[in-house]
Amino acid sequence: MKVSKIRPFALCLALGLALAGVAPVADVLAADPASVDASTQPERVARWKAIAAQIFGDREIEPTETLIKLDAPTRAEDAALVPVTLTMPEQDTIKSVYLVIDDNPSPLAAHVIFGPAAYPGSLQLRVRIDTYTNVHAVAETRDGRLFGTVAFVKASGGCSAPAGVSDEEAMTGMGEMRLRFAQGAAPGQPTQTTLMIRHPNFNGMQMDQVTRNYTPPRYIDKVSVSHGSSKVFDLETDISLSTHPVITFSLVADGNNPVNVSVSDTKNGRWEQSFEVPVTTN
Amino acid sequence: MRVLLEAAAKAAIILATALLPAVGGLGLAADVSEPPGLWTGSMYGRTPSTLSGAAVVDLAALEALMAAQPLLLDVGPAQQKPENFPGNRPWLPIHRSIPSAVWMPGAGVAPLEADREQLFHRRIAELTHGDKARPIVVFCRPDCWGSWNAGKRLVMQGYTRVSWFPAGLDAWQEKHETAEVKPDTAWSVESTGGKAVER
Numbered sequence: 001m002k003v004s005k006i007r008p009f010a011l012c013l014a015l016g017l018a019l020a021g022v023a024p025v026a027d028v029l030a031a032d033p034a035s036v037d038a039s040t041q042p043e044r045v046a047r048w049k050a051i052a053a054q055i056f057g058d059r060e061i062e063p064t065e066t067l068i069k070l071d072a073p074t075r076a077e078d079a080a081l082v083p084v085t086l087t088m089p090e091q092d093t094i095k096s097v098y099l100v101i102d103d104n105p106s107p108l109a110a111h112v113i114f115g116p117a118a119y120p121g122s123l124q125l126r127v128r129i130d131t132y133t134n135v136h137a138v139a140e141t142r143d144g145r146l147f148g149t150v151a152f153v154k155a156s157g158g159c160s161a162p163a164g165v166s167d168e169e170a171m172t173g174m175g176e177m178r179l180r181f182a183q184g185a186a187p188g189q190p191t192q193t194t195l196m197i198r199h200p201n202f203n204g205m206q207m208d209q210v211t212r213n214y215t216p217p218r219y220i221d222k223v224s225v226s227h228g229s230s231k232v233f234d235l236e237t238d239i240s241l242s243t244h245p246v247i248t249f250s251l252v253a254d255g256n257n258p259v260n261v262s263v264s265d266t267k268n269g270r271w272e273q274s275f276e277v278p279v280t281t282n
Numbered sequence: 283m284r285v286l287l288e289a290a291a292k293a294a295i296i297l298a299t300a301l302l303p304a305v306g307g308l309g310l311a312a313d314v315s316e317p318p319g320l321w322t323g324s325m326y327g328r329t330p331s332t333l334s335g336a337a338v339v340d341l342a343a344l345e346a347l348m349a350a351q352p353l354l355l356d357v358g359p360a361q362q363k364p365e366n367f368p369g370n371r372p373w374l375p376i377h378r379s380i381p382s383a384v385w386m387p388g389a390g391v392a393p394l395e396a397d398r399e400q401l402f403h404r405r406i407a408e409l410t411h412g413d414k415a416r417p418i419v420v421f422c423r424p425d426c427w428g429s430w431n432a433g434k435r436l437v438m439q440g441y442t443r444v445s446w447f448p449a450g451l452d453a454w455q456e457k458h459e460t461a462e463v464k465p466d467t468a469w470s471v472e473s474t475g476g477k478a479v480e481r
Contacts (some may be wrong), residue, residue, distance in 0.1 A: 041459055047376065054372040105361040105375040130361075131378050132455045156452050157423055160359070162326060204364040207326055217364035238371060239364060266366065 039134050039152040044102065048134060048150075051100060051107045056146060061138055064147035066090070068097065068139035072153045079129050079158030081242050086137050091121040096140045099125065101240055103133035104159065109240035112249075115231025119190035119250035126242040128158035128203070159239070160205045167208050167215050170200035170243065175271035177261055184280020187255030191277075194248045195225065197263055203239035218267045220245060227277075228257030253277050320392035320434055321427045329430050329448060335437035336444040341453045344419060347445060352417035353409050354383035357390040357432045358451070359422075360465060378460035379451060380421070384409060386469040390420075390428025390435075403439055405468050414441050421447035421454075 038044065052061060071085040088094045096113040097120070109127050114120040129135075132155070138148040175198065182192035197220065204217030219239050225232040232251045251259065258274045316330045332338060339347065361375040379385055389402050410416040418441055420433040426448070433446040447453075454460065 038459060043462060047374075047462075051372060051374060054374070103376050103378065105363070106367070106371060106373055108372055131451070132460070154455075156455070159361070160326070204362050205359075207324065214362070219364070221368075238367075266364070 038132070039150050044134050047102055048100075048136060051102060052136075055098065055100070055108055056138075059146055061146045061148040064139070064149055067093070067141070067147040068137050068149055070135060070137040070149050070151045072135055072151050074152070074154060076129060076153060076155035076158075078161075079155035080161040081126050082129050082153065082155050082158065083124060083126050084135065084137075085122060085124045086139075087122045088120050088139055091119060093141045093143075094120040094139055095142045095144075097123060098136075098138040098140070099127070100136040100138065101127060101129055101133055102136065103131050104129065104240050106238050106240060109237065111236045113234045113236075115226070115233060117227040117230035117232045117251050117254070119252050121190065121250055122192075122248075124246075124248035126246050127240050128161070128242055129153055129155035129240075130159040131156050159203060160207070162206050162208070167200070167202070167211075170202075173198045175199065175263065175269060177263070177271065177273045179259060179261065179273075179275040181278055185251075185253035185255075185277045186280050187253050189252065190250040191253050192248065192250050193259070194246060195223070195261060197223070197245045197247075197271075199244060199263070199265065201239070201241055201243050201245065205239075218265055218269075220263055220265045222262075222264045223247065224262045225249075225251075226260050227251055228254055230254075232259070253279070255279055319438075320431045322392045323427070325391065325427045326425055327427060328425060329427055333430055333433050333437070333444075333446045336433045336446050339419065339445045339447050340449060341447075341457065344445070344447055344454075347417060347419065350417050352419045352443075352445065353406075354380050355389070355406075355418055355420045355432060356380070356383045356385045356451075356463065357420060357422050357428045358385070358387060358426070359428075360387040376462055377465075378455070379463045380454050380458075381461035383461075383463055384466050385463045386432075386466045388428070389469065390422070390426070390431040392431050399435075401469065402435065405466065406436065406439075406441075408468075410441075415443055416441075417443040417445065419445045419447050421450040423450045424448065424452055426450060 067088065067090060069087040071087065072082060076082040084099060086097055094114060096111060098108065099110040100107050101109050110125055112123060133153060134150050135153050136148055136150050138146055140146055178196045180194045185191040199220055201219045202215045202217050203219055204214065206215050208215050217239065220241060221238060223235040233249060235247065258276050260272065260274050262272045264270045314328050314330045316332060316334060356379045358377065363373055367373055377385060418436055420429045422429045429446060429448065429450060433444050436444045
């Protein structure tokens with residue numbers, strides 16, 4: 001399902017790095033202090049405050065290094081497909097998580113609200129990143145407190161990167177889903193699960209390489225996963241999610257019921273699918 | 283045996299050293315020749331390695347040029363809000379650029395409407411105080427015909443010290459902090475009413 005593509009500049013970047021590794025050059029201009037920790041640069045901090053005010057109002061976000069961890073590549077290979085992993089070691093205290101890509105035009109990339117069938121220990125998404133930016137992960141605990149962490153990610157051009165194929169081709173099979181379990185699901189145990197959804201997730205900033213027109217936006221706005229009558233999670237999202245979204249999460253299998261996935265998009269597309277959970281004996 | 287291994291290792295290093303620049307060059311110097319005038323095809327795609335009448339600068343050359351206080355002209359696109367974007371989600375477009383750059387989104391699009399083209403030249407004349415010898419650096423991001431076109435427009439208008447920085451913002455932000463810039467007021471006030479602009 002994944003469209004493999006390497007954009008030319010990404011290739012150049014990779015080669016440039018390889019070269020730098022072979023022969024490090026004395027670099028007088030790298031002394032810019034801002035590049036040491038760009039995440040604390042005042043303009044970026046101010047932007048985060050403005051974003052946080054819009055999303056969280058006046059709720060305080062406490063810094064944390066333990067309640068939520070954000071793992072993103074410091075330098076992304078493909079800005080249209082940046083894997084971001086959130087880890088919540090104290091999973092039982094977590095109610096929901098927010099992923100914010102500060103310098104994307106729509107910074108709130110995802111809000112995931114966990115249900116009783118979830119094991120909120122970790123979550124992985126693939127996102128588009130438009131320019132070198134801070135990425136914030138905020139966990140909301142069951143008692144209503146917010147805890148945040150930040151990482152600076154070097155990726156550029158992810159929002160306007162063309163699909164690489166024609167729009168028509170990118171839309172083929174829209175709404176098809178697959179659900180993959182990391183191993184057999186032992187009842188009562190957390191099982192890592194990967195949901196793959198075929199959807200172009202057009203964000204309105206990509207240009208059709210054939211017609212040279214901007215492709216009208218059409219993107220997934222909600223993904224809902226349940227297990228039997230129990231909710232696993234609701235995901236609210238928009239244009240920052242990658243083409244053909246892939247979401248990795250954990251659920252606690254009940255040894256009986258199927259997993260139901262429901263997806264909707266902004267053009268009234270709605271898809272539902274039911275998956276049997278493979279039961280393991282070990 | 284050991285000698286052989288060493289020789290092989292040396293050969294591998296020599297081969298790698300020789301190959302890397304060659305492969306790297308593919309991305310830059312592939313056979314994209316300069317169009318006779320402005321490029322009217324897709325604004326996103328491989329660009330030529332030259333721009334007749336202008337200098338092509340990399341980051342080091344740009345850094346050297348900064349002392350001359352060039353007019354830094356960013357022609358990258360503005361972010362378009364998707365139609366029917368939910369009002370309860372934050373929409374906060376931001377354009378980061380080289381600090382002090384003048385941002386004229388879409389100024390490299392071709393063809394431009396005649397009045398837009400005139401406005402472009404009028405703005406550049408204002409910004410350079412009518413000095414055709416003022417250094418000007420045009421850029422956006424890699425694979426951006428918009429910056430090539432904007433440079434071409436300036437060359438055709440008789441500016442004598444035009445530099446095209448094809449690696450653009452991506453190369454800049456590798457080493458330097460960027461700054462948020464707003465669209466040039468004169469350029470955007472008479473803009474196309476928020477219509478999509480290409481980079």
